Amino acid sequence: MAFDRKNPQKDPLGKALQLSSKGQIKAATHLLKKALLRPKELKNPLACARNLGFFLLQNGKEASFLSWIQGSGLTWRDDPFLLLLQGKAFFRQEDYKRAEASYQKVLRDSKARNPWKQQAQEDLKALLKALDEIHQAKGALNRARLLIGGGTAILILFVGISLIILKRMERRLAKKEFKG
Amino acid sequence: MGTPRKRGKVKVTEGGQEGGPSSYVKHHHFGIGGIAFGSGFSVMVLELAAVRVFAPHFGDSVPVWTNVIGVILLGLALGAWFGGALADRGLGTKILPFLLGIAGGLSFLVPFLVPRIAQWILPESLPLHLALPVLVEGSLGASLFVFLPPIILLGAVPPVLIRMGSMGDQKHVGRISGTVYSTGTLGSLGGTFLTTHWLIPSFGLSTTFALSGGILILVGLGACLLSRGPKIPPALGVLVLPFCFLAKPKPVWLGKGKLLAESTSPYQELFVKESQENGKTLRELKINEGLDSFHSIYIEGTPFTNGRYYDAFALLPFLFDRSKAISVLSLGCGGGTILRCIQASSLQRIRGLGVELDPEVLKLGRKFFHLEALEKEGQELLGGLDARIFVNHAKASKKTFDLISLDTYRNQFYLPAHLASLEFFQRVHALLNPKGVFALNIGDFKEDGPVLKAVAQTLAKVFKTVESFRVQGERNFLLIGHEGKPYRLWKQIRDSHPPLGLSPKLWAAAGRDLSYSQWEAASESDLLRDYDSPLLLLHERMYERLR
Numbered sequence: 001m002a003f004d005r006k007n008p009q010k011d012p013l014g015k016a017l018q019l020s021s022k023g024q025i026k027a028a029t030h031l032l033k034k035a036l037l038r039p040k041e042l043k044n045p046l047a048c049a050r051n052l053g054f055f056l057l058q059n060g061k062e063a064s065f066l067s068w069i070q071g072s073g074l075t076w077r078d079d080p081f082l083l084l085l086q087g088k089a090f091f092r093q094e095d096y097k098r099a100e101a102s103y104q105k106v107l108r109d110s111k112a113r114n115p116w117k118q119q120a121q122e123d124l125k126a127l128l129k130a131l132d133e134i135h136q137a138k139g140a141l142n143r144a145r146l147l148i149g150g151g152t153a154i155l156i157l158f159v160g161i162s163l164i165i166l167k168r169m170e171r172r173l174a175k176k177e178f179k180g
Numbered sequence: 181m182g183t184p185r186k187r188g189k190v191k192v193t194e195g196g197q198e199g200g201p202s203s204y205v206k207h208h209h210f211g212i213g214g215i216a217f218g219s220g221f222s223v224m225v226l227e228l229a230a231v232r233v234f235a236p237h238f239g240d241s242v243p244v245w246t247n248v249i250g251v252i253l254l255g256l257a258l259g260a261w262f263g264g265a266l267a268d269r270g271l272g273t274k275i276l277p278f279l280l281g282i283a284g285g286l287s288f289l290v291p292f293l294v295p296r297i298a299q300w301i302l303p304e305s306l307p308l309h310l311a312l313p314v315l316v317e318g319s320l321g322a323s324l325f326v327f328l329p330p331i332i333l334l335g336a337v338p339p340v341l342i343r344m345g346s347m348g349d350q351k352h353v354g355r356i357s358g359t360v361y362s363t364g365t366l367g368s369l370g371g372t373f374l375t376t377h378w379l380i381p382s383f384g385l386s387t388t389f390a391l392s393g394g395i396l397i398l399v400g401l402g403a404c405l406l407s408r409g410p411k412i413p414p415a416l417g418v419l420v421l422p423f424c425f426l427a428k429p430k431p432v433w434l435g436k437g438k439l440l441a442e443s444t445s446p447y448q449e450l451f452v453k454e455s456q457e458n459g460k461t462l463r464e465l466k467i468n469e470g471l472d473s474f475h476s477i478y479i480e481g482t483p484f485t486n487g488r489y490y491d492a493f494a495l496l497p498f499l500f501d502r503s504k505a506i507s508v509l510s511l512g513c514g515g516g517t518i519l520r521c522i523q524a525s526s527l528q529r530i531r532g533l534g535v536e537l538d539p540e541v542l543k544l545g546r547k548f549f550h551l552e553a554l555e556k557e558g559q560e561l562l563g564g565l566d567a568r569i570f571v572n573h574a575k576a577s578k579k580t581f582d583l584i585s586l587d588t589y590r591n592q593f594y595l596p597a598h599l600a601s602l603e604f605f606q607r608v609h610a611l612l613n614p615k616g617v618f619a620l621n622i623g624d625f626k627e628d629g630p631v632l633k634a635v636a637q638t639l640a641k642v643f644k645t646v647e648s649f650r651v652q653g654e655r656n657f658l659l660i661g662h663e664g665k666p667y668r669l670w671k672q673i674r675d676s677h678p679p680l681g682l683s684p685k686l687w688a689a690a691g692r693d694l695s696y697s698q699w700e701a702a703s704e705s706d707l708l709r710d711y712d713s714p715l716l717l718l719h720e721r722m723y724e725r726l727r
Binding site: 020022023024025026027029055056058059060061063133134136137139140141143144145146147148150151152155158159162166169170173 | 258262265266269270271297300301302303304305306307310311313314317318320321322324325328332626627628650652670673674689691692693694695
């Protein structure tokens with residue numbers, strides 16, 4: 001990630017990193033977003049994009065990150081680090097299918113660094129766990145509904161059988177009275 | 181109750197016509213009233229204890245209460261129809277002891293059945309964000325299965341009794357109906373008060389259900405005497421009594437942890453779980469259904485909680501002059517986790533006051549969460565007080581605070597509406613010193629989540645500045661209201677050093693401005709008010725993700 005530290009005005013990434021070290025992430029992301037509107041003028045646009053993505057995700061701005069990356073055309077879509085961040089953003093937003101697709105892309109990408117692949121693998125494991133929890137919760141809901149259905153069926157059966165028995169008894173009583 | 185007229189034997193037929201050849205039935209109004217009283221008593225014991233027996237598995241939230249009350253009413257309606265039909269066919273007197281005996285037996289079975297049904301429905305790991313529909317529908321299913329049958333039988337009792345009492349005495353049907361309904365309602369009244377205030381807190385749930393079943397069997401035997409029937413059938417219900425006291429299965433959330441304590445308070449079911457985290461002993465206070473949630477936490481050897489949302493409260497002393505003492509009010513102090521975090525991160529002296537609704541929570545806090553250490557250091561604890569009641573009356577004592585914290589979640593899911601309304605926030609504001617801060621724990625999944633938005637925008641109507649801080653990796657936000665400038669906390673944290681032992685991750689996040697969101701007041705119509713609060717609905721909208 002090369003940037004011109006001596007001249008931060010011309011180096012948005014350097015300025016952004018300076019700001020971030022002071023905790024001013026809002027200003028840093030604003031600066032990077034603005035700079036990335038003209039990527040050709042940047043020395044290292046990919047590093048800017050990666051840092052922007054990192055800042056947004058680090059502070060729980062998944063929606064903001066996704067709207068930025070999806071609005072940035074095809075420029076950054078295949079970068080493994082941004083794909084990893086995209087996977088995390090989708091995961092946090094509970095869009096598990098898209099999260100899985102993003103992680104799989106990172107794993108398939110031969111250029112992706114090992115730590116990113118490792119991270120994608122770990123995230124995939126967590127995703128599978130989350131999916132399993134959903135599966136278990138759905139199973140529990142189905143069992144609860146089975147119980148409600150069973151209870152209602154027994155209730156209907158009870159009313160039905162009671163009606164039949166009571167009708168028969170009524171007929172018997174009527175016969176007795178008639179004989180009497 | 182008793183009427184001065186006929187108290188002797190009346191010769192009636194099975195069909196209820198005088199002068200018939202079959203059995204002689206003693207029609208004591210006293211006896212009829214006693215049976216109505218006993219069955220009315222048991223209906224209410226079953227209803228109120230139903231919610232408590234569900235609480236450790238499905239919670240005792242408003243939807244669970246609704247399900248239980250709905251099923252009980254359905255049972256009573258069906259039972260009344262069924263009982264009326266039986267009575268008209270002359271079967272009332274014969275069948276009454278059976279109805280009561282079987283209902284008694286089913287009552288004995290409740291503490292055996294409910295945990296096992298819950299264990300069948302609920303998976304071992306049920307995260308909070310997926311749980312609500314399962315809990316609501318699970319409690320409905322379990323209510324239908326466990327409580328509907330005995331309630332149908334008990335619902336059949338009043339029409340049968342009226343028929344019994346009016347056999348051969350058609351002129352006084354009104355008086356007999358009155359006796360049945362008034363004694364039944366008085367029994368229900370007794371069941372209502374005794375269950376909540378005496379039976380459950382003093383004897384526990386199993387004994388309460390046993391008592392309810394026992395009373396039904398006794399009145400069943402009484403009905404045998406009235407109808408001169410065999411005494412054995414209702415007494416057979418006693419055979420299932422041992423089921424009432426069989427050991428319960430472990431709570432599903434216990435996993436590899438150890439259950440240190442289990443307690444029933446007038447408010448809820450309480451559990452203390454102990455497990456290991458990074459080689460340290462971790463204690464959690466779990467309430468009712470528990471799930472993956474907890475109400476207080478204590479980690480051996482540290483006042484902090486390893487980056488959990490409680491640690492966010494440890495950031496708050498940085499908002500004040502570090503050389504002066506600050507007064508802290510902790511509403512919903514539980515086992516004292518928040519007070520401990522605040523105290524540990526303060527250089528200044530803390531004068532703390534913790535308010536907790538359930539005194540039993542304080543008892544467990546003293547025993548398992550080192551709450552006594554806080555008391556020894558001069559912090560005061562008040563049990564048995566609702567946070568709203570305390571705030572309403574604290575103004576009169578002219579006591580004010582620098583920092584007020586609120587963490588009063590009920591049933592893991594719900595922030596009570598009376599503790600998140602405009603009126604409540606105004607009262608809290610009046611209790612704060614001019615530079616005071618009000619901090620709340622709000623559970624939500626997103627920054628624009630419905631609950632966080634509604635509470636924050638209502639709070640912003642009262643405080644000049646309202647900001648939220650997202651606790652990373654948790655479903656919690658720290659919401660703060662004060663009269664200072666925005667980003668007050670961030671600026672203080674940025675220029676300070678972290679307290680020893682506080683999660684570095686949490687500290688780093690608090691030092692980044694993007695971790696905070698600022699909130700503006702909502703329009704008048706969208707404010708949460710005491711008598712107009714959609715908070716319950718917003719919580720359900722947030723959690724009902726599985727549907």
